[in-house]
Amino acid sequence: MQNKLKKTYKFAFKTSLYITIFLTLLSSVFLYLLHSVDILYLVSFAVFTYLLSFIVIQYRVERFIYRRVKKIYDDLTLLESTSLRKQPITTDMATLTEEIDKYAKNKKLEIETLKVREEYRKEFLGNVSHELKTPLFTVQGYLLTLIDGAIDDKKVSEKYLHRANKGLERLIYIVKDLDMITKLEVGDLRLNIEKFDIIELVESVFDLLEMKASKKKISLMFDMDYNEPIMVMADKERIQQVLTNLIVNSIKYGEEKGTTEISIENLIKNKVIVRVTDNGEGISEVNIPRLFERFFRVDKSGSRKEGGSGLGLAIVKHIIEAHDEKIYIESELNVGSEFSFTLEKAE
Structure with missing residues (x-):
């Protein structure tokens, strides 16, 4: 959806007022020196100066700021999914600065959260790998020993098969616990x-x-x-x-x-x-x-x-x-x- 310009007249209003006051005072001094001060003339001059200044400044500010602000909005493609993109483009620099600052803080928080999650993910995968490989290697070791000929010795084969079974029981225990945690986290495990x-x-x-x-x-x-x-x-x-x-x-x-x-x-x-x-x-x-x-x-x-x-x-x-x-x-x-x-x- 095309962004709409949100106008603000604060800057033009204040700037026009400053220019009008300055030029009116300057004109008053000039007329005073010429001994021909005309109040009606000064009021008319002030009104005309203010209106003209306001129109020119507001137009120029809108065009100048809007073009550059729109370019910022368009260039920052990451803003597409944020609330900042959903709002009308504003020419009020204070509002814009506040929005950009808020966006930057939110993104900083998101980045820090992602870093923490990434560290947790790495540690979790490492822990899962460690917990699973210990019983797996144990079972594999006993089975390879049996394949290499130990199976012919009934006493040794029974002993190793029993130990291999213990390793498998540990694997099943870990997998069942992981499955339970997953169900609890996603809400699939119903409570009676x-x-x-x-x-x-x-x-x-x-x-x-x-x-x-x-x-x-x-x-x-x-x-x-x-x-x-x-x-x-x-x-x-x-x-x-x-x-x-x-x-x-x-x-x-x-x-x-x-x-x-x-x-x-x-x-x-x-x-x-x-x-x-x-x-x-x-x-x-x-x-x-x-x-x-x-x-x-x-x-x-x-x-x-x-x-x-x-x-x-x-x-x-x-x-x-x-x-x-x-x-x-x-x-x-x-x-x-x-x-x-x-x-x-x-x-």
Whole structure:
């Protein structure tokens, strides 16, 4: 659509006024020196000078500025998709400067955002590659060994096939977690909201992870005796996954003979907050902002031996946000961590 000229008379008005005042005063002095000052003549001269100056200046300014401004608009093809291009071309330099400055700031912000995203994309691809190639190379190594003749030894072949299967299970685990995150991000994963007792759910998660915790002699406990059920509205299966991921993390990075404690408190009238607290190794303050990123690991070397897909906390965050709830973290290095999230309380 052709851009239309948005006229402004401010510049011509002020400039014509200055010229008129100057020439009228000059004429007054000249007439005074000739001893023939005529007020009517001066008024007529001022009006004529003002009108003529205004018309000439406005015409010249419009032509001069419009041509150059239009060229700027036409040359900057990037402006096609911006609000600046959709507005009429203005000859008001203050307005134009403001629009260009606003456009430049927006573009600077966009560029900085794109740079951050590009860095995240590179790091994410590197992490995905690392997480996938480890089990892939493991499986390939065992299979090549079997192909080279180890398959004839029944004991060795069973051992290697079992290890290869473990590597494939890890690959499937990573792919399933990635698929879940993708569905949560695009909103394809539907939540089955129901009423259930959060205390009962925590107890069932404790039962599932009791053996895992016992290997490090970590005690799974509540902060107090909950004699009455606490009913919440949420997707029971997904909240179980959230609790499982958080408690598994507390066991992985917890101290030997440590504790993982769960507490449920009333936050406001229709909300409860669930806290998962441990006395493990804790997390440094610099790593906390990135903790929910996919594949981000605090300890790049040691944490990999603990297994997992590296997607647990990212999944936790997406599930909680899919419920329109909040998740929080407080942690101190060598002291412990506390992950907490809110849930809607059932009426």
